[in-house]
Amino acid sequence: MKVYNFSAGPSMLPEEVKLSAQKDFLDYEGSGMSVTEMSHRSKWYDAIHQEALASLRKLMNIGDDYDVLFVQGGASQQFAAVPLNLLVKGKADYIVTGNFAGKAAKEATKYGDCVVAASSKDKVFTYIPEGVKFRDGIDYVHITQNNTIFGTRYTDRTFPVADCPIVSDMSSMILSEEVDVNKYGLIYAGAQKNIAPAGLTIVIVRKDLVGHEKDYCPTMLSYKTQADADSLYNTPPCFAIYMAMLVFRHLLKLGGVKEIQKINEYKAKLLYDFIDNSSLYTNPVKPEDRSLMNVPFVTGSDELNAKFVKEAEKAGLVSIKGHKLVGGMRASIYNAMPVEGVEALIAFMKKFETENK
Amino acid sequence: MKVYNFSAGPSMLPEEVKLSAQKDFLDYEGSGMSVTEMSHRSKWYDAIHQEALASLRKLMNIGDDYDVLFVQGGASQQFAAVPLNLLVKGKADYIVTGNFAGKAAKEATKYGDCVVAASSKDKVFTYIPEGVKFRDGIDYVHITQNNTIFGTRYTDRTFPVADCPIVSDMSSMILSEEVDVNKYGLIYAGAQKNIAPAGLTIVIVRKDLVGHEKDYCPTMLSYKTQADADSLYNTPPCFAIYMAMLVFRHLLKLGGVKEIQKINEYKAKLLYDFIDNSSLYTNPVKPEDRSLMNVPFVTGSDELNAKFVKEAEKAGLVSIKGHKLVGGMRASIYNAMPVEGVEALIAFMKKFETENK
Numbered sequence: 090m091k092v093y094n095f096s097a098g099p100s101m102l103p104e105e106v107k108l109s110a111q112k113d114f115l116d117y118e119g120s121g122m123s124v125t126e127m128s129h130r131s132k133w134y135d136a137i138h139q140e141a142l143a144s145l146r147k148l149m150n151i152g153d154d155y156d157v158l159f160v161q162g163g164a165s166q167q168f169a170a171v172p173l174n175l176l177v178k179g180k181a182d183y184i185v186t187g188n189f190a191g192k193a194a195k196e197a198t199k200y201g202d203c204v205v206a207a208s209s210k211d212k213v214f215t216y217i218p219e220g221v222k223f224r225d226g227i228d229y230v231h232i233t234q235n236n237t238i239f240g241t242r243y244t245d246r247t248f249p250v251a252d253c254p255i256v257s258d259m260s261s262m263i264l265s266e267e268v269d270v271n272k273y274g275l276i277y278a279g280a281q282k283n284i285a286p287a288g289l290t291i292v293i294v295r296k297d298l299v300g301h302e303k304d305y306c307p308t309m310l311s312y313k314t315q316a317d318a319d320s321l322y323n324t325p326p327c328f329a330i331y332m333a334m335l336v337f338r339h340l341l342k343l344g345g346v347k348e349i350q351k352i353n354e355y356k357a358k359l360l361y362d363f364i365d366n367s368s369l370y371t372n373p374v375k376p377e378d379r380s381l382m383n384v385p386f387v388t389g390s391d392e393l394n395a396k397f398v399k400e401a402e403k404a405g406l407v408s409i410k411g412h413k414l415v416g417g418m419r420a421s422i423y424n425a426m427p428v429e430g431v432e433a434l435i436a437f438m439k440k441f442e443t444e445n446k
Numbered sequence: 447m448k449v450y451n452f453s454a455g456p457s458m459l460p461e462e463v464k465l466s467a468q469k470d471f472l473d474y475e476g477s478g479m480s481v482t483e484m485s486h487r488s489k490w491y492d493a494i495h496q497e498a499l500a501s502l503r504k505l506m507n508i509g510d511d512y513d514v515l516f517v518q519g520g521a522s523q524q525f526a527a528v529p530l531n532l533l534v535k536g537k538a539d540y541i542v543t544g545n546f547a548g549k550a551a552k553e554a555t556k557y558g559d560c561v562v563a564a565s566s567k568d569k570v571f572t573y574i575p576e577g578v579k580f581r582d583g584i585d586y587v588h589i590t591q592n593n594t595i596f597g598t599r600y601t602d603r604t605f606p607v608a609d610c611p612i613v614s615d616m617s618s619m620i621l622s623e624e625v626d627v628n629k630y631g632l633i634y635a636g637a638q639k640n641i642a643p644a645g646l647t648i649v650i651v652r653k654d655l656v657g658h659e660k661d662y663c664p665t666m667l668s669y670k671t672q673a674d675a676d677s678l679y680n681t682p683p684c685f686a687i688y689m690a691m692l693v694f695r696h697l698l699k700l701g702g703v704k705e706i707q708k709i710n711e712y713k714a715k716l717l718y719d720f721i722d723n724s725s726l727y728t729n730p731v732k733p734e735d736r737s738l739m740n741v742p743f744v745t746g747s748d749e750l751n752a753k754f755v756k757e758a759e760k761a762g763l764v765s766i767k768g769h770k771l772v773g774g775m776r777a778s779i780y781n782a783m784p785v786e787g788v789e790a791l792i793a794f795m796k797k798f799e800t801e802n803k
Contacts, residue, residue: 090575092477092478094479099484099486100483100485102480102482108472109483110471111468111471114471115465115468121448121762123447124643125459125643126456126457126643127453127456127765128454128455131453131764135729161520161645162518162519162666163681167520168666171664196664199662257798279680286684286685287682287683287685288518288646288685288686304660305556307553307667308525309523309526319673322522323520324455324636324644325645326518326645327643327644327645328647329683407479
């Protein structure tokens with residue numbers, strides 16, 4: 090049975106990427122070795138590392154005034170690394186638009202005068218606050234650009250206007266739509282949604298923000314450590330970086346972020362339109378703030394939601410259960426989810442609606 | 447050509463493990479998904495995670511009074527995590543027996559009164575200090591149980607005697623020989639030498655040492671965070687943990703650590719005996735402190751060393767160049783290096799010796 094994996098992360102990888110990784114698993118490019126076991130100082134791995142870095146720069150049009158780092162620990166580790174490295178004046182403002190945004194804001198309070206400048210908690214995180222005012226003299230404003238659990242995202246309308254660097258957690262939307270990197274001081278993202286298997290974290294940081302870490306910042310969390318060593322200070326997560334390289338190649342071949350964005354907008358519109366026209370399903374998010382990547386929806390009853398999840402799994406539509414904070418269902422339709430996967434989901438939803446009227 | 451990979455890490459994985467991972471790469475146990483893309487909350491991944499934890503407990507005979515954690519960042523990140531979590535009185539003693547031991551000691555000085563109690567730097571780290579005295583009232587003694595670059599290891603004779611917990615970096619010897627976990631307060635190890643691809647770090651910590659982290663310890667570096675969440679606080683490096691599970695299965699099938707230790711001792715003796723009886727090659731390490739895993743050796747000349755490395759690679763004996771701090775050659779002969787690999791190396795060394803007399 091063909092399986093479509095709607096997991097919020099780790100999530101689907103492109104078919105051609107998986108096939109390529111499988112084919113080369115025992116012997117990468119005649120090295121006689123698997124990428125899982127080769128030295129990170131070998132010529133084979135070095136070529137992978139450099140291609141991955143260069144491809145990401147190309148895909149996101151990242152200028153020379155930014156460092157691109159491959160690190161470990163996930164976005165959760167960046168919740169500490171960001172204030173440890175960026176707090177110089179000692180103050181930062183956070184916009185809390187969901188669970189992970191809240192965790193980032195809380196972690197930052199360990200390291201300085203970090204406060205919540207705005208929150209959408211009042212309406213269960215179903216929108217993105219607009220026109221937020223920030224304090225003077227802050228080191229940065231932190232946003233979570235796409236909220237995986239609640240299914241919202243920032244657009245130009247809600248993007249913060251501030252005199253300081255903007256820091257963005259792009260974990261669940263990186264490479265899904267075009268962004269102007271120059272609008273950010275720092276971008277970070279766990280790779281396990283749109284880029285690679287879990288275990289790799291991307292950091293894109295403006296060079297002038299590097300080198301100001303606190304005395305007690307762990308060496309491994311210092312951006313300067315990683316930038317100076319080209320992300321090879323110690324052994325990097327080589328296999329995840331290799332898979333990232335394959336995903337970047339795949340995206341470049343497709344025509345880059347611009348092209349995948351069109352497909353993502355098409356997939357999301359299909360699903361939201363169906364939900365909005367349905368008499369059974371609803372999505373609670375303010376329409377103009379809806380995520381292109383994570384689409385939460387519910388039926389009117391917990392019982393029916395549970396039945397949906399169970400029957401969907403039997404039909405090959407897996408990991409579609411909503412996060413416990415929201416309940417119901419969530420379809421994560423990242424870059425690697427084909428249009429056919431969304432169509433299969435909609436067909437199932439139609440059938441389920443008819444059967445459960 | 448059959449390739450034997452003598453890399454110090456990442457390093458060889460067992461053939462049957464690689465074959466199994468390749469076979470199941472596109473569809474793990476009928477899930478229709480690759481382990482590289484499945485949710486870390488799925489039933490398939492949960493079974494992998496639990497088996498990996500349970501197998502490691504079995505292989506190392508780890509009691510219920512210890513937590514076993516799967517984390518990220520490598521041993522280098524533990525250089526900070528250990529003092530951040532374990533310094534309560536604020537003092538610790540380090541024995542410096544090599545490059546990484548020195549890095550661990552230096553990182554710890556950020557967090558408290560951490561000093562070098564003994565060092566073997568006087569003889570270029572070619573031995574392990576004996577009978578070291580420690581200060582009173584310290585939180586722990588830190589050792590690096592096997593020194594990857596210099597090719598030394600601790601044995602019963604040199605094992606520190608102290609009234610406080612012993613913390614050991616076992617990165618390059620974990621699961622290669624039997625150890626009594628009860629002699630340690632904390633054990634940590636990067637997985638990329640004897641366990642799995644890079645990107646996974648093992649921590650085994652006595653439960654009474656958990657929960658004392660400093661206020662400013664990043665949440666992700668807190669042992670309590672990881673212990674409370676069963677190493678699922680955020681997305682773990684799922685594929686590396688899956689490969690670890692396969693390696694643990696493989697070791698259990700072989701008969702456990704006791705059996706692989708016999709093979710490791712046999713391999714190391716073959717190589718050291720050959721070197722000691724050769725008129726071209728020498729190993730500078732004090733014989734009773736020699737590593738079972740990393741065997742550095744040199745010819746009399748830099749030119750000949752370079753020629754050796756080049757010709758060895760052509761003969762399929764790869765990544766045998768010594769670390770820049772030592773020069774010459776280094777054969778890392780971890781668990782997954784078959785006896786035939788060591789035999790092939792010795793045959794090559796003989797031939798090279800004859801040709802270059």
